[in-house]
Amino acid sequence: MSWHALEFYFLALMACAFALAVVFAANVVRMAFYLILSLGATAGLFFLAGADFVGAMQLMMYVGGTLVLLVFGVMLTAQGPWVSIRTSGGEWVLAALVGGSLLAVLVPTAMRLDPAPNHEHAAVPGTAHKSENKAPDAKASTEPQTTRPTATRIGLGLIGAPTSGTSGYLLPFEAISIHLLVVLIGAAYLARPKRRARPKLVESDEA
Amino acid sequence: MPDLQTIGLSHYLIVGAIMFVCGAVCMATKRNALGVLMGIELVLNGANVNFVAFGSDFLRRNPAYGIGLDGQIIALFVIVLAAAEAAVALAIVLNFYNNHSTVDVDRADELKG
Secondary structure (H helix, E strand, O other): OOHHHHHHHHHHHHHHHHHHHHHHOOEHHHHHHHHHHHHHHHHHHHHHOOOHHHHHHHHHHHHHHHHHHHHHHHHHHOOHHHOEOOOOHHHHHHHHHHHHHHHHHHHHHHHHHOOOOOHHHHHOHHHHHHHHHHOOHHHHHHOHHHOOOOHHHHHHHHOOOOOOOOOOOHHHHHHHHHHHHHHHHHHHHHOOOOOOOOHHHHHHHHO | OOOOOOOEHHHHHHHHHHHHHHHHHHHHHOOEHHHHHHHHHHHHHHHHHHHHHHHOOOOEOOHHHOOOOHHHHHHHHHHHHHHHHHHHHHHHHHHHHHHHOOOEHHHOOOOOO
């Protein structure tokens, strides 16, 4: 078994196990911690898939930004009885039913997408000669033109220069920039302190 | 059944499916509003795994399924959207907590007809 496969199984096991731990943990502080580990393992999976820039962004923005925000939310609200709220048994059964059936649809579909190395390549005529080079097991991962860092090509794609392998993404980039600006202003507006807090809340703030 | 020795597209898709289902179950069962938010993060991350896997050149897959670098760029957009969504949802949760002194979503039933 190659190192690629071993590292994949390790990271995939971590990501899935901690995702399950998020579901089954009752304490919200532990849920946040498991979520950090799960998303960190997912960043490792991105690195393993050759997406170095996306993996770094996952670590910096998701784990370093979004989840820190979430942990702050947990710290601000997890007081006394609200640290762990139990779910009733009936809801668990219903959710397990829905989740299990969703998994039963998704996993066989994902397995059918994986071609047997030889007979699928014959079925795709335009790429037949190219895929013959890739056919012997994991040798495709050592192609020189794909081992370059992806940051340059992603940056060129984001400023709208369609290079080989990307389309131009200038308009979605601008749209998402404005979206982020508006959302942050809206979030700051929503979370602003009220002028007249209720007396009970003022007491609990001081205590 | 996928090949266990060589990591292919379907391995990543299965990981993405498991994370997606975990997130969906988390959204459905948690009564803490922040738990629901964590379920949303898991769902978005499962989708991101699929985008990166389809865009990767390092996995054994049918070449017809490749979407090149577009998958990684869309994954970046998803990360930004998740950050924006987390900021707004956290502001709403804090507002709810200030008004009701709880984060139990089952108590947010004032609009019930």
